[in-house]
Amino acid sequence: MNASGTTEQTVLLAGLLPPETALIRRLIASFELEALSIDIADLHRAESPIAEKDICLALFHVDAAARRPERDIRLLAELLPRPVPLIVLVPPVLAKRVQTYIAAGADDYSILPLDEDSFSIRFYILLEWGQALLQSPQPTYPWDEHGQQSTKNLWRRLVARLQEGLSFFSPASLVIDEEEDRIFHKWRKIRLLGSGAYGDVWLVQEDGRKELAAAKIPHTAMMNVRTLRSAAILKRLIHHPNIAGLIEVVKEEGMYILIQEYVAGESLDRRLEKGLTATARESLFLQLLSVTAYSHQHRIMHRDIKPENILVTGDGRLKLLDFGIARDLSWEKADAASGGTLNFMAPEQFEGKSCLASDVWAIGVILYVLATGCYPLFHQENPFPAAIDIPCRVPEPHEIDDRVPAALERIIMRCLDPALERRYADAVALREDILKSLPGFGKGLYLPEQTRVEELQT
Known part of the structure; x- marks a missing residue:
């Protein structure tokens, strides 16, 4: 019990080693939380040491010497008094077994050794979820006329939707x-x-x-x-x-x-097919640049920026969608997968070496399209992007439309420079250059007016 007379919430540490335990204790030091350490063998005892605990988060260290650790993960998930987030800590030699542990009942994982800066963000996200769960009422199990438990009034609403910035x-x-x-x-x-x-x-x-x-x-x-x-x-x-x-x-x-x-609107590619004024196109690009720069300031790369993932409302507001393959570089590395959409992928992305500048390439492609109505490069869809021979010669925009101003062309071509050291490092740097070099951008002063486009030229 704590000072208020309520049961103290508990973070369960199953089989964690001393350095891992010390890290978790540091992370929860400012919370009114108990850290309960148990051995994996304790899970097999007749009397569970966790039965009476208000557990809000569980962590399980996978022992590389254990024969079938997924069985213990499944047992722990079953023993928990109510569903709570379960993180498994996996030695590098067992990294290929992660999906087995997820299938056994884990919600997330971290490869050892733990880095405090990168691990703490994900830890706090799941801790918040678990604490929200404990704030919800316990389920009730009414008995029907046959003496069986009715499922009609099971835990219908575990956690009320909280407002922005809180639990989701x-x-x-x-x-x-x-x-x-x-x-x-x-x-x-x-x-x-x-x-x-x-x-x-x-x-x-x-x-x-x-x-x-x-x-x-x-x-x-x-x-x-x-x-x-x-x-x-x-x-x-x-x-x-x-x-x-x-x-x-x-x-x-x-x-x-x-x-x-839910955002009611049309994708940017559909809006371009119908035709947009120069002012509308510049305004939309500034909004795209704003949200991408904001993401990059938070060390988040989208990796799949394209017109199909951009929604435009009836009053001209833009929403960037689908962060499904995004990466938060503040706590995880970009994986080696060559994910993305071919016509918007930077050369390094084909090789599985994404970075923030890869997003700059993608929005550079969009700016090129907004200026010329054409893709700078065109690739047929291929399930093996790394096998594609990447042409690096991008036609300069004035070769397609001589109305494109030189200052705008310089910015576009820098976005599409295959050499990372010459490309803008992130969208923040790109935005600064546009606002400095193209005063009044957003008022239709730079992008040429275009007639209705049936389909983007290739």
């Missing part, structure tokens, strides 16, 4: 969905907005509310880590007006689902 997590592991057209018993599906390689996006509406939202439902629970990390990125960017805000994260049928602000 509403785990629903105990909820049995009796209504197929609802997500987490409160988000009613209205219509399918789109489908992709990683999941479906549904237009949804919360019961009792008029506001609409967008639910991103992955195809498989194997996407859980990616979904959680996308949620962490969206949370960090929530205060920027050109980001579709994160409302909450729910867990249903073992999968995490993002519930985001």
Whole structure:
């Protein structure tokens, strides 16, 4: 009990080594939290040492010498009094087994040794989720006339949606969905907005509310880590007006689902096909530059900036969408995957060496399109981007449209310089140059007026 007479919340440390335990204790030192260390063998005792604890987060150290650590992970997940976030700490020699541990019940993972700066951000995100879970009421199990537990009144609403900057997590592991057209018993599906390689996006509406939202439902629970990390990125960017805000994260049928602000509008490529004035195109590019620079200031790279991931509302507001393959470089490295969309990928991205300047290339491609109506380079879709022979000669914009000003062309070509040392390092540097070199950009002074474009030229 703490001074207020309530049970103290607990962070469970299963099998952690002394340096890992010391790090966790430092991270929770400013909270009223207990750190409970147990041995893995304690999980197999008849009387569980965690049964009476209010556990808000669990960490499990995977022993490289253990024969089947995934069994112990599954056992821990089953022993926890209620569903709480579970992080596994994995030795480098077992890194290839991460998906097995996720399938056994882990929500996220970190490869050892732990770096305090990079690990702490993800730790606090999941700790906040677990604490929000403990603030919700315990489920009740009414008995029906046959003496069986009824599922109708199970834990319907675990965590109320909190306001911006606070918790977004509403785990629903105990909820049995009796209504197929609802997500987490409160988000009613209205219509399918789109489908992709990683999941479906549904237009949804919360019961009792008029506001609409967008639910991103992955195809498989194997996407859980990616979904959680996308949620962490969206949370960090929530205060920027050109980001579709994160409302909450729910867990249903073992999968995490993002519930985001619904933005009514058209994708930028559709708007370009219909035709946009020079003023509108410059205004939209400034908004794109603003949100990308804001992301880069937070060490977040998007890696898939393209017109299809940019939504434009009826009144000309821009929203940058789909942070599914984004990376937060403040706590994780860019992986070696050559993810992205071919016509917007920088040369280094084809080689699996993404960086903030890779986003600069992508928005440089968009600025090139806004100025000329053409792609600077065109690639046929290929499932193996690293195998593509990359031509590096980009036609200068004035070769396509001689109305493009020299100062604007210089900026575009620097964005599209194959050499990283000559390209803008990030969108912050690009924005500074545009505002300095192109005074009044945004008022239609630099991009040539264009007639309606049926399809971008290749």
